[in-house]
Amino acid sequence: MFNNYILTALRNLHRHRLFSAINIVGLAIGLASVILIILFIRDEVGHDQWIADSDRIVRVHMSYVPRDGQPFETVRSAGRISEAISNDAPEYVEDAVRLIIGRSNLIRNGQSFSELVFYGDNSFFNVFDFPFLHGDKKTAMADVDNVVISEKIARKYFGRTDVIGETLTFCCLDDKEATVKISAVLKDTPKNTHFNVDIMLVIEPNRFAFAPNMLDTWTSVNVYTYFKLKDASDIAPFQAKIYDWLNERSMFKERMTEGKVTDAFKYKVMSIEDIHLKAIAHSGNMGGIKALGDIKLIYSYSSIALLVLVIACINFMNLSTARSNTRAREVALRKVVGASRSQLATQFISESIFICLTSFVLALAFVELALPFYNDMLGKQLGLDYGNMGFLSMLVGLSVFVGLIGGAYPAFILSNFRPALILKANQSSQQGGSNRIRAYLVVFQFAASICLVICTAIVYSQTNFARNIDLGYNVTGKMILRNIGAGGGNMDSQALKNRLLSLPAVTNVTYSSEVPSDDNNNNTGFKRLSAGGVDGAMNEQSILNYHSVDFDFMETYNIKTLKGRAFSEEFPSDTANPPENEDEIGTGAIMLNESATKKMGFGSPEEAIGQMVRASIFRAGDADMTIIGVIPDIYFRSIKFGIRPSVYFRRTDRFRNATIKFTTNDTAALIEQVEQVWNEVAPMVPYRYEFVNELIDAQYASEEARFNLFIVFSILAVIVACLGLYGLASFTAEQRTKEIGIRKVLGASVSDIIKLLIWQFSKPVLFSNIIAWPAAYFLMKDYLNTFQYRIDLSLAYFILASILALIIAWITVTWHAAKVARAKPINALRYE
Amino acid sequence: MLKLNNLCKVYQTEEVETTALDNINIDIEKGEFVAIMGPSGCGKSTLLNIIGMLDSPTSGEYHFLGDEIAHANEKQLANIRKKNIGFIFQSFNLIEELTVFENVELALLYNDVPSKERKERVTRVLDKVGIAHRAKHMPSQLSGGQQQRVAVARALVAEPAMILADEPTGNLDRAQGEEVMDMLKKLNEEGSTIIMVTHSPSHADYARRTINLFDGQVVTEMYRAAE
Ligand SMILES: Nc1ncnc2c1ncn2[C@@H]1O[C@H](COP(=O)(O)OP(=O)(O)OP(=O)(O)O)[C@@H](O)[C@H]1O
Numbered sequence A: 001m002f003n004n005y006i007l008t009a010l011r012n013l014h015r016h017r018l019f020s021a022i023n024i025v026g027l028a029i030g031l032a033s034v035i036l037i038i039l040f041i042r043d044e045v046g047h048d049q050w051i052a053d054s055d056r057i058v059r060v061h062m063s064y065v066p067r068d069g070q071p072f073e074t075v076r077s078a079g080r081i082s083e084a085i086s087n088d089a090p091e092y093v094e095d096a097v098r099l100i101i102g103r104s105n106l107i108r109n110g111q112s113f114s115e116l117v118f119y120g121d122n123s124f125f126n127v128f129d130f131p132f133l134h135g136d137k138k139t140a141m142a143d144v145d146n147v148v149i150s151e152k153i154a155r156k157y158f159g160r161t162d163v164i165g166e167t168l169t170f171c172c173l174d175d176k177e178a179t180v181k182i183s184a185v186l187k188d189t190p191k192n193t194h195f196n197v198d199i200m201l202v203i204e205p206n207r208f209a210f211a212p213n214m215l216d217t218w219t220s221v222n223v224y225t226y227f228k229l230k231d232a233s234d235i236a237p238f239q240a241k242i243y244d245w246l247n248e249r250s251m252f253k254e255r256m257t258e259g260k261v262t263d264a265f266k267y268k269v270m271s272i273e274d275i276h277l278k279a280i281a282h283s284g285n286m287g288g289i290k291a292l293g294d295i296k297l298i299y300s301y302s303s304i305a306l307l308v309l310v311i312a313c314i315n316f317m318n319l320s321t322a323r324s325n326t327r328a329r330e331v332a333l334r335k336v337v338g339a340s341r342s343q344l345a346t347q348f349i350s351e352s353i354f355i356c357l358t359s360f361v362l363a364l365a366f367v368e369l370a371l372p373f374y375n376d377m378l379g380k381q382l383g384l385d386y387g388n389m390g391f392l393s394m395l396v397g398l399s400v401f402v403g404l405i406g407g408a409y410p411a412f413i414l415s416n417f418r419p420a421l422i423l424k425a426n427q428s429s430q431q432g433g434s435n436r437i438r439a440y441l442v443v444f445q446f447a448a449s450i451c452l453v454i455c456t457a458i459v460y461s462q463t464n465f466a467r468n469i470d471l472g473y474n475v476t477g478k479m480i481l482r483n484i485g486a487g488g489g490n491m492d493s494q495a496l497k498n499r500l501l502s503l504p505a506v507t508n509v510t511y512s513s514e515v516p517s518d519d520n521n522n523n524t525g526f527k528r529l530s531a532g533g534v535d536g537a538m539n540e541q542s543i544l545n546y547h548s549v550d551f552d553f554m555e556t557y558n559i560k561t562l563k564g565r566a567f568s569e570e571f572p573s574d575t576a577n578p579p580e581n582e583d584e585i586g587t588g589a590i591m592l593n594e595s596a597t598k599k600m601g602f603g604s605p606e607e608a609i610g611q612m613v614r615a616s617i618f619r620a621g622d623a624d625m626t627i628i629g630v631i632p633d634i635y636f637r638s639i640k641f642g643i644r645p646s647v648y649f650r651r652t653d654r655f656r657n658a659t660i661k662f663t664t665n666d667t668a669a670l671i672e673q674v675e676q677v678w679n680e681v682a683p684m685v686p687y688r689y690e691f692v693n694e695l696i697d698a699q700y701a702s703e704e705a706r707f708n709l710f711i712v713f714s715i716l717a718v719i720v721a722c723l724g725l726y727g728l729a730s731f732t733a734e735q736r737t738k739e740i741g742i743r744k745v746l747g748a749s750v751s752d753i754i755k756l757l758i759w760q761f762s763k764p765v766l767f768s769n770i771i772a773w774p775a776a777y778f779l780m781k782d783y784l785n786t787f788q789y790r791i792d793l794s795l796a797y798f799i800l801a802s803i804l805a806l807i808i809a810w811i812t813v814t815w816h817a818a819k820v821a822r823a824k825p826i827n828a829l830r831y832e
Numbered sequence B: 001m002l003k004l005n006n007l008c009k010v011y012q013t014e015e016v017e018t019t020a021l022d023n024i025n026i027d028i029e030k031g032e033f034v035a036i037m038g039p040s041g042c043g044k045s046t047l048l049n050i051i052g053m054l055d056s057p058t059s060g061e062y063h064f065l066g067d068e069i070a071h072a073n074e075k076q077l078a079n080i081r082k083k084n085i086g087f088i089f090q091s092f093n094l095i096e097e098l099t100v101f102e103n104v105e106l107a108l109l110y111n112d113v114p115s116k117e118r119k120e121r122v123t124r125v126l127d128k129v130g131i132a133h134r135a136k137h138m139p140s141q142l143s144g145g146q147q148q149r150v151a152v153a154r155a156l157v158a159e160p161a162m163i164l165a166d167e168p169t170g171n172l173d174r175a176q177g178e179e180v181m182d183m184l185k186k187l188n189e190e191g192s193t194i195i196m197v198t199h200s201p202s203h204a205d206y207a208r209r210t211i212n213l214f215d216g217q218v219v220t221e222m223y224r225a226a227e
């Protein structure tokens, strides 16, 4: 019996080649889209789940909401929080670890390499039970001079992995060259995690002597704090306990002048399994250790993929029911000879499952073809793992499910035909109902397609708009030298600057702690020293982001001063100086951006000039600094991060980058000339250069990739919808041949007939706007609201998308209509 | 009215060449009632279709109202057709999705008759064929005879000079057939030229002239004396 079904199915596929091709290819595109998205989602959702006990490891995220001001949120925390919470909640905490991440230069055979370095408390491997290749977690971080490295690093520097006992030299840890001993080698960790440790050093307070607010602080948030709880169910009570501690037993309580601590200041707990996709909500504008995922992206990709699949399924249903009329006679005859309704239904459903499985095989081929491009776009290494039977059978299951859904309705329609009705001469087998349902489904397909086109156009415009917004500074003709100050005391920055300035192409050289596009986690409290003097109240200080910049930084980047003046060599007091003794206070001058003046409560930039501010920016203690100038809000990082209220001062020991402003087009020669100078001034430090405009572009690369993907899926949706329309149009033209013939006999011209058919298919497309417009409007309103600066939601996008859909539909239909309309009328009527 | 000279129609299919019409010479005057008879497959429908400009001859001449149209294109033919010719088919050929009224109205629609006049004319012609009370019905709700009356109404409504009928009574019972024949006769008396294909000698008797075809050739032409 089953053989019989398959044989009939094959015969039918062959007889209706056009429909079969549209069905199979359309479904394959739909299934391939879904498979690609599933691969992406599996990877995104699976982040960090491979870590042992991932369900009971959490990280705390700080959030500070001043009573009247912008909230300050970060996934980092203050150095003393880990110990304090562990002591307060021993019933929940099994262990805790702090993590600090930075760059350092690894020196090997007279060469030096910049590497990302992790510092962790020696409890790190108790919390993160990573598998070791050599060594074990007990001894790995036992000694301050230990270093744990990954398999990858071992291979890179030693060419082998059994390197326990070997040494690595860094320059510099705490401004000194330091040699550490390899105590263990980790297996390389999978990429789907929120951090990959390659070099792990032990947090040793002396190593952070240069950064006083790194460890011994309640307020500066520079470390990542993880807790391993005793049980996964402890997360909620642990969170409650932290709030309780903040409000009742923490030192924050004394600092609050009124209200509860948690009204303004919180530590929120998040499971590490959620970090990749959900930490973005807690990260303020500072991001995470690696680029974070976004649950919204998952939602939007999934919905698009699902739409493509649904559109393909609709084609499937439409073409099958449309075709069913041509098979109605066959069905009627089968019934007459005794086939039962369920037998017929089984036959049609098997047929559609057969089509789906064929599509599935084709879809796998599409996926394999698309994967290299897809991975490139996403920066991932996704692949179809044919060994994973569970996953594979899930995909097969999906196809069969689609076949059932797609086949059930046609099967129902077909098996329900009443033979008497059909066999009666001159009776139309067409059932009005199934015709109408087909029209609704086409409306839905086009609504989805139009909605996608509108969204794509708006997302594109917004992305474009964001890319062309005035950042507030000039990005062209600027080269960055990294690794400034990396040589400890050995690098003579003044000499470097002078030598660079003597190059003919170079017009300015300036130093700074960060350059545009760099993330920075320098945030600390700044207090206004107004008439009321200083008091310790928490909510009177503003947490601001700060940068160290050299005298001519503003000039080099063409940042104009709104009020006051920029730093200048003429004023020795413009340089920040630490206090010389315990009970003294340091001095200096600061510039603010406009947001910072607002955050500090100044009515206008003028009001801020000349005011004093106190902040703890030195290890030695506080410094009181004069506000000398205000600059506009510049977009130091991607505009998606918005503007951070920022403070600028000149602290020469924090300079890490040089910006070279140049006037040549021959950048290759410039790179060489600068390298020569560098090698003379700082031979032991790696030469690492970048260009500001490239850094800025790179910030948008991942967004552009995501956007491109969005476009690809939208186009697929439209193609599949058009495939369906094409099939349906050709079917309808065929079905209406007789009617068209009659109309022609009565005098209808070719253009009358084309108009007739085009109108038939324009109606659903026009109707679909009624659904598409509001849907796109609400989706895009939401989307645009996430941007501080955004384009208007203009009607033009809606109208253009609809016209586009109409034109595509017309092109699809006209070809067929013209063919049918031009035929001699007798051809249509002959065999009546 | 029309004149066919050495008209041939050859159907070219993959294996065989069928000569459906072989050297036909026919003259039909305005106001004639002509019946075409002959065995199945002799080319009656082919001839009627060519006369009706639904199909083009392979060779020969076709003069319609003085113009040579054997090689006119589809657009020109459509134009002549809608002004001058009405069709009635054996299988009625009504559009299932349209009501009786709309089916009849269609012929006027393509002749650009204004809406008000259309309404009047359709009502009048439906009345004439005695189906006015069914104007709002769908074709599938009518009997075969009623459907053919609608088809007749549709052929009449544009007031064509010539009506072509291909076995108009073929799908009807005896009484229904007589009714349709009476209608055609009346139309002829009112001045319409009528050319009708039929297998029934008694129905052919309604016509003034009978043309007998055999294997694509005219074998006999027979005039009946006026009654
Ligand atoms: N499209 C076509 N292709 C090939 N041959 C055709 C075509 N149409 C008609 N014929 C052939 O031309 C010949 C005449 O056909 P036609 O339909 O005119 O016959 P008829 O006299 O109307 O027959 P009937 O009384 O059965 O309706 C037949 O042999 C037929 O097979």
Ligand SMILES: [Mg+2]
Pocket: B044, B045, B046
């Ligand atoms: Mg015939």
